[in-house]
Amino acid sequence: MVESYxxxxxxxKSYKALNLGKLRYLAIVVGSEEAYQTSKVxxxxxWLEAIGVKHVCLYDMEGVLKRSKEAIxxxxxNTTVFQEADxxxxxxxxxxxxxxxxxxxxxxxxxxxxxxxLFAKYLTSNNSSEDQEGEIFxxxxxxxxxxxxxxxxxxxxxxxxxxxxxxxxxFPAWRIRYTEIVHMGSxxxxxxxxxxxxxxxxTMVRQNYGK
Amino acid sequence: MKKDGRSRINWIFENFxxxxxxxxxxxxxxxxxxxxIAYIMDGNRRYAKKQNMIEGTGHRVGFxxxxxxxxxxxxxxxxxxxxxxxxxxxxxxxxxxxxSLMDLMQEKIEGLMEEESIVNRYGVRVHFLGxxxxxxxxxxxxxxxxxxxxANNSKAVLSICVAYNSTNEIVHAVEKACEEKWEEIxxxxxxxxxxxxxxxxxxxxxxxxxxxxxxxxEKHMYVSIAPDPDILIRTSEIGFRHLxxxxxxxxxNHFYLEKKRKQL
Numbered sequence: 001m002v003e004s005y006x007x008x009x010x011x012x013k014s015y016k017a018l019n020l021g022k023l024r025y026l027a028i029v030v031g032s033e034e035a036y037q038t039s040k041v042x043x044x045x046x047w048l049e050a051i052g053v054k055h056v057c058l059y060d061m062e063g064v065l066k067r068s069k070e071a072i073x074x075x076x077x078n079t080t081v082f083q084e085a086d087x088x089x090x091x092x093x094x095x096x097x098x099x100x101x102x103x104x105x106x107x108x109x110x111x112x113x114x115x116x117x118l119f120a121k122y123l124t125s126n127n128s129s130e131d132q133e134g135e136i137f138x139x140x141x142x143x144x145x146x147x148x149x150x151x152x153x154x155x156x157x158x159x160x161x162x163x164x165x166x167x168x169x170x171f172p173a174w175r176i177r178y179t180e181i182v183h184m185g186s187x188x189x190x191x192x193x194x195x196x197x198x199x200x201x202x203t204m205v206r207q208n209y210g211k
Numbered sequence: 212m213k214k215d216g217r218s219r220i221n222w223i224f225e226n227f228x229x230x231x232x233x234x235x236x237x238x239x240x241x242x243x244x245x246x247x248i249a250y251i252m253d254g255n256r257r258y259a260k261k262q263n264m265i266e267g268t269g270h271r272v273g274f275x276x277x278x279x280x281x282x283x284x285x286x287x288x289x290x291x292x293x294x295x296x297x298x299x300x301x302x303x304x305x306x307x308x309x310x311s312l313m314d315l316m317q318e319k320i321e322g323l324m325e326e327e328s329i330v331n332r333y334g335v336r337v338h339f340l341g342x343x344x345x346x347x348x349x350x351x352x353x354x355x356x357x358x359x360x361x362a363n364n365s366k367a368v369l370s371i372c373v374a375y376n377s378t379n380e381i382v383h384a385v386e387k388a389c390e391e392k393w394e395e396i397x398x399x400x401x402x403x404x405x406x407x408x409x410x411x412x413x414x415x416x417x418x419x420x421x422x423x424x425x426x427x428x429e430k431h432m433y434v435s436i437a438p439d440p441d442i443l444i445r446t447s448e449i450g451f452r453h454l455x456x457x458x459x460x461x462x463x464n465h466f467y468l469e470k471k472r473k474q475l
Contacts, residue, residue: 061471104475112425115385119423122389137386139378165464169471177377210300 018196020052022203027057027102027156027179029171031163034187035064042075044162045099047192049076051199055098057082057153061169063103072099082153100153107172110151117145146174155179158202160195162187178209232451236287239455242462245441247291248284252277254447267311274319276450278329283454285333285367291437293370299345299379313350316373320353324360334366340433341375342383370437380433387431388423 026048030041041058048056058065058072065072073079082100121136135141146152155175159182161168166183168176182198184190252273259269277294284292297316302309323330323337330337339354346354354373429435442461444453 061474108425108429111381111385112423112428115388115423115428116421118385119389119392122393126393137382137389139382142378142382142385164467166460167464167468167471170475173377174381210298211303 018051018200019203020199023053023157023199025055025057025154025156026053026199027059027159027171027176029159029161029163029168030058030060030065030187031169032060032062032064034162035060035062035068037187038068038071040187040190041065041068042072044187044190044195045072045076045079045097047195049078049097051196053097053199055082055100055154057100057102057156059102059169059171061104063105066101066103069101102151102153102172104170106151106153107170107174110146110149110172111142111174113149114142114145114151117148118142142174158182158199160184160198162190178207180205180207232283233286235455236283239458239462240288243465244288245458245461246289247293247438247440247442248289248457249293249295249440249443250277250280251295251443251445253445257447266308267315270312270315273446274315276446279451280454281329281335281369282333283451285329285335287458289367291368291370291440293340293372293434293437293440295372295375297341297373297375299342299374299376302345302374313347317350317353320350320357324357330361330364330369334364335361335369336364336367337361338368338370338436340370340372340380340436342379343374345374368437370434372433375433381428383433384428384431385423388427391431392423392427 028044035041045056069081073081076097076099078095079097079099082098118136118141125136143152151172153172153175155177156179159168159171159176159179161181161183162185163169163183164186166181168181180202182202184194184198255269255273256266257269258264258272259266264272281292297312301312304312322328325331329335337357339358343351343354350373442457444457446453
């Protein structure tokens with residue numbers, strides 16, 4: 001706690017120059033009861049904007065944040081909402097901060113919806129008596145199908161959990177294969193210094209990705 | 212005489228440590244004990260480097276640590292343990308490293324089938340989860356033999372993820388669910404009651420989007436043999452005190468997490 005005070009007041013020089021190159025996509029999981037504190041969420045987003053994080057995914061299990069989307073966007077100038085269609089363009093856009101709003105229904109239930117899309121393709125291929133089975137059920141096709149059903153955001157590099165337990169509460173499993181998960185404590189006791197420290201630690205870590 | 216004395220002291224010390232541990236576990240058991248603990252076995256190479264060991268020894272030491280962990284878990288009454296031993300992504304490592312890992316795996320799997328092994332001592336049924344076709348034949352055969360050999364054990368379950376990764380598992384489960392649904396529809400069609408479902412044109416749009424349900428996919432997941440993990444531990448160095456800490460944390464948050472689970 002003392003350390004985070006020092007970090008916030010700019011006394012620790014090493015935290016000043018953050019190299020955000022590794023942090024392409026940041027996800028925040030908030031406990032649904034705490035998600036009602038929209039002002040706290042907005043404060044957190046403002047801190048992230050100040051730090052220079054450009055792409056943030058906000059998740060809470062019940063979709064409280066989804067419902068508060070308008071209120072959040074109103075208070076944040078210079079932000080846009082993540083749209084699947086222009087994903088590639090917006091990711092390169094450095095001026096705006098991009099927000100994505102996700103809830104539990106974008107996890108397992110979205111996989112079931114995507115499965116139905118793949119099933120339709122499977123039926124078509126079976127009917128045309130071509131053996132394409134190996135080409136339908138692949139990971140890229142699944143990613144595409146998830147995008148088609150509206151739950152296809154990018155994979156976060158870092159996931160910060162604001163809640164009583166270190167639990168991602170159903171964040172879509174498809175997207176967090178290599179994600180670093182850090183528990184930040186509860187939202188109401190969030191500190192700028194702790195946020196900087198978590199991001200800094202992440203940027204200093206060497207990921208092997210299995211190799 | 213001196214040697215005798217020293218080994219006697221060692222014996223007393225070891226038994227004392229075991230006794231202490233069993234006391235601690237008994238105290239812990241007053242609170243909720245997780246049903247399922249999962250381990251991602253990470254950090255073996257880093258450990259070997261730190262201790263200046265030759266490459267490859269880290270994995271052997273890691274295996275010993277794992278065996279101790281399993282012993283503590285089963286002593287505590289944890290019914291399901293899952294370990295993430297080898298990822299599909301690990302095949303990208305240097306061929307010599309992959310081969311030595313495969314050899315180690317085969318050696319340890321065969322060890323599991325021995326009489327005095329931990330799985331037989333605690334009545335553990337072993338499952339290998341993953342795309343086993345990607346393994347070399349001797350390893351795959353050893354794994355299949357181990358599954359058959361322990362099929363009658365019923366006190367606890369050990370799931371070992373090899374040639375596994377989560378996205379591969381999800382796609383596999385979806386594929387199996389689709390194949391199953393196709394067979395179901397074919398049978399219905401054959402018996403004349405399919406309403407031409409194979410063509411799909413006659414079905415209402417929302418029915419079409421709902422043919423495959425989540426439950427159909429979940430039952431084809433490799434991990435459906437066990438309930439969801441209560442605790443997931445990613446190791447860098449692990450000993451009894453880390454497990455203790457994890458269990459205490461679990462107990463502290465148990466009430467809150469159960470409430471969240473019931474909300475689903």
